[in-house]
Amino acid sequence: MEKILKHEVEGFGVTYDRYVMSRHQQILTRDLNLNKILEAPTHGAKAASSIYSLGFAQAGCEVNLINPDDKMIGVWKRLGLDKNLKLHRDIDVYNLPFEDNSFDLVWNFVTFTELKDIPAFLKEMKRVTGKYIYLISCNNFQLGYPLHRCIHKIFGFPWNHGNTYFNFIGNVKKELRKTGLRISESGAIDTPPWPDPVGPRDIRLHKNFGKDKQYIPEWEVPIEKYMKTGFPLWIKTLGAYDITLRKGYLKLPFSHLFYVLAEK
Template sequence: MKKEIEVFGVTYDRYVLFQLHQVLTQTLNLSTIVEMPSHGAKAAGSLYAIGFAAAGCKVTLVNPEIETLWGWEKISLQDKVAWANDTHVYKTGFPDNAFDLAFNFVTWTELSSPALYLKEMKRISKKYVLLVTCNNFQPGYPWHRFLHRVFGFEWNHGQVEYNHITRVKKLFTECGLNITEYGAIDTPGWPDPSGPRDVRLHRRFGKSRMDHTSLPRKGPEWEVPFLEYVRKNTYPEWMKVLGRWDMRFRKGVFKLPMSHLFYVLGEKQKERFALISENGAEA
């Protein structure tokens, strides 16, 4: 089978995500990460958390795409990754507070109950939950919906209400997470378009994943140019220039109208244990 090469827009997605993970690892003092679920969305799955690993974190992938795990070896980070297969993402079986941060890139909106999912992410995290999500508040989104309608493709990109940053922030609050940072990333200056590549992938592999496990399904054999940049630690100049602008102005909604992605970072609220003194006062 001919390999599907990730286009330069996807490569830039990965670059900006890599930079965000590097920053968060340092500022939040992270050492253990879980990515759940870890399958891909029109790109090679189970490679979205390599930025955390490159910064020194141990990463656990839930329901990974086994056929893409070779990528971790290519960049010599195979000792930083472990995985858990056939895991129910609402009831993982992980201990409470097992990881410093629980993370997902884009695919969580495919789940039938995002609230149950987020509560489980909160439970297994010691402190933080990070969701990076496709942004529908940008010009490429109406075109994408139009193509689905014209070609009769099933909508397989999850629940669209959660592709709006205000709705995701509300969900965090409803699930008892304090929002410590949010913003827009992947802002290269062009809309997030859908074209012939997307039509081809939808025809061959487009199928909804709305279930409780979000187990990986058969996809193309991917070639991932970004891994070679990571391996050599050398990136194109255009990517570095765009990345500096992207990261510097990432916080808040300033870049939202032209950003392909947004993120919300939440922190677990400290549990209050009221100690009642002998005189009845709360200690």
């Protein structure tokens, strides 16, 4: 099937979670004295790929992207954040082409749950990091998860969001400990006053995009504009509460995402 590009704008919810992630990345860079980052792999989850590490770059880190989407590298260039950006293409994520302890922090946003051998991937992350592993996953403890399951059942969409075992924070912690890592921080992040991910946008994305679908998304990402001109007051206000109360389980029933920071 010949694929056709279809214009798609990231919704305000995606823009908000990108803002909160960038703020957290800047805090981690400051508090942990980070300089060299690896994101592996970098494909998107119902959003544009390869721009999840912008916050690390803003904080002055060298950012290495595994298997990037070349269409999105223009965002880095237009923001002037490509000077310390390194791209690594056609890489086997179970056999990363780096020496042991090559990075200060190795991380993944959500998509590690889609891999066939997650324990092997975590061991490889551990090998190439000098100290920290940082995982963000969808939070299936939040109220939107059963609604999302219902959408898949009602419309007959195949489940394409990875291994749901790793959408629970306790299971991610357990697997990281089995890998020989110590949990240094964890919490709930991306906590706006709406459930995730349900609604017309979610249904449209499932109908239009996927391996067996006709279209490939051509993403427009509003965060690029906001990083140049400033973020709306509502994003900054909500983000301040979100970041301040991120640690622990307080926001877990409402947060779209959770994070776990582990170290050797």
